[in-house]
Amino acid sequence: MSFADLGLSDELLRAVTDAGYTEPTPIQRQAIPSVLMGKDLIGIAQTGTGKTAAFVLPMIDILGEGRTRALMPRSLILEPTRELAAQVAENFVKYGTNHKLSMALLIGGVQMGDQVKALQSGVDVLIATPGRLMDLFQRGKILLTGCNLLVIDEADRMLDMGFIPDIEEICTKLPKQRQTLLFSATMPPVIKKLADKFLTDPKRVEVARPATANVNIKQWVVPVAASDKRGMLRDLLRAEDVTTAIIFCNRKTTVRDLNKSLQKSGFRSTEIHGDMEQSQRIAELERFKKGDVNILVASDVAARGLDIKGVSHVYNFDAPWHPDDYVHRIGRTGRAGATGIAYTLVTPDDAENIAEIEKLTGMKIERVKPASGETAREEAPEKRGAAPRRGRGRKTEAEPRPKAEPVAAEAAPEPEARAPREAEPRREAPPRRERGGRGRSDDRPEPRRQSRGSQDEPDEGWNGPVPDFLKYTLGA
Template sequence: MTFDELGLAAPILRAVDEAGYREPTPIQQQAIRPVLEGRDLIGCAQTGTGKTAAFALPMLQRVDARAGDDPKIRGLVLTPTRELAAQIGDSFATYGKHLELWHAVIFGGVNDTPQIAELDRGVDILVATPGRLLDLHGRGRVDLRGVEVFVLDEADRMLEQGFLPDVRRVIAALPAKRQNLLFSATMPDEIRTLADTMLHDPVTVAVAPPSSVAERVEQQIYFVGRGDKPRLLVSLLRGEGVRSTLVFSRTKHGANRIAQALEKAGIRSAAIHGNKSQNARTRALEGFRRGDLEVLVATDIAARGLDIDGVTHVINYDLPNVPETYVHRIGRTARAGASGIALSLCDDEEREFLVDIERLMQRHIDRVEQHAWSVAPPPMTDLDRSQRRPAASAPAPRRRGGGGGGGGGGGRRGGGGRRGGGPRRG
């Protein structure tokens, strides 16, 4: 199938072609036509499947068909993180560059004056995070009465970050008659309940179940005491073939400690999380993409939605306490059908997390028991016994230097502004 077969308008097809895209991904093949037809939709898809284009392309076309001389917000995308909001804004700029539409991105953590100025000039599509949107709406700076297409992106992350009350407040401010699109990597009960109240007779599309991602990634688990994790991390990062690596921490403070320790060990690193300024995060991402940084240390919330190609390894310094999060993490090194390597450091307190992860994936993660900081593995579970493989051996570590440190996860509400899209009218 080609994009020409999906019913997209010529200006959008031209932009897609100029961006170098030739074939729609599975979720784009399934979602674009129903959205163009005005149907409500549930999209079960993870980051990296092309889901942004799955809603951005038809949304641009539907909003463009209704746009008048004076822009007003007809399309609204609500997303949990500032990085994801900025990336969605970039997508609208890319796909909408041949349309006479104007879009803006608003998120917290930055001065809102430029955002308000952008909104005052008029926008057709608004990409926002919940906190900043509610703030500006409450101050009368955002008019949502004209919204015709509403996208709730990363709904499960909204739940994890405690944003569902804010999401419901946003929905309450929207017109009753509108098209709704909900995208979520997982569908916990709370999100299903929200979908039932928000969507009318939705089309459901689903791609990339957890097992399909996991099967493309070589996975290993290292049992290690928490105090030895920094040295083991440095040893792994100095291994042969380890180049562009994402290291995950459960906390913002932990991410900082890991990055600082790696720098002391001579490994070029930076951390991204919700307490970092937007400029600092942008510099870190650009440095990682250019190859100036060998390691990017991230919390789950900060990394959600980041589109980074060429990641060879993912290392879970801390195992996540939500098993679906593990699948999201390791999928960072299995983009576009590529394979990758995921290494996880597991201390005593995290062993119950490992059980939940293996239960979700219905597979046993290979144990590396012969390394310099190895501790005894936990008793085997029933899944272990049924799928047991020989234990792997780690390469002999080079014992130079120190190591990382750390705990895990964090993120910020709200959002800051940027503009893009097609040429401005008038």
């Protein structure tokens, strides 16, 4: 089946072909015809399956007819984070090149005046994060009574971030007679309840079992002592044919420290996390995409939605606290039919987390323990300020230890090697969510803020220049 078989317009087909795509993905094949027919839809799909184009493409054709009115967007797309909202905007720019559609982006951290100005001109597509949208709505800067098409993207992520009450309130402001599309990687009870309440006889499209890890990704668990994780990671990076890799950590401090350690060891790495300004994050992602660096160390702010082609490896330096995060992390590789490799470094404290991941995915992850520890031994005395070891010198370095010897045991003669843990603090149980969701790493936002201002989203704000693709007018 080709895109031409889905009922898309000739102008849109040209844009798709120019973008380099010839065949639709399974989610696109199943979803696009139903959306074009005006039906409500529930799409259950992992990231990397092409689900964004599954709603962007038909929306462009649907909105091709009609006119805009001031302050009244014709369609609304809700995204949990600024990064995802920006990526959807990129898709509209790419595929809407032959259509004269206008678009506005409402996200925290961008000058509100510019966003209001775009709305006053009238827009066909409004892409927003829930907090900023509710803020403008309460200020009387936007009307939703003319919005006939609603997309709720990454609904399970919305749940994690505490946005479901906002979404429910937004839905009550929209016309009852509308088309609603809901996309989610998983379908927990709260999301099912939301769909039952606000969707009318929806078509259900499921391209993979909820929370199932991609079969194109070869997964490994690497048991390791906490004090030897950096050395093990370096050994894995050197042993594999790593084209591009993303390394995930649970804490922002770990991201920073690990990136410095990798750079010191000669790796071409960079980092993104929630403490960075938005402009800096974008700049580092561009360096990674262009190949200036081939290793990206990231916190979970980047775990979902980032569509970076050609990522060969994913490394979980920290085992994720929540099983769903594992699925979304490793989903950065093995995209669009390609194969990928994912390693998870597991300490004894992570046993329960790994068991939950295997329970969720329904598969036993293979264990592997490659010969390791050489790098860890070399770094330990310098980094920890330990006294030089007896016999440390060329002769000692030239005599590798037997592979069968546990890595953890090699540090035993050095008592203080295990004591300091400033760089890698002992993992504490994540805080409970008030709304029955899951806990979060320190890179995630509070579920609900007492007041909705411009800083209502998961990171600290968009403090840099706005990229060209965020301009709100499409086409000429």
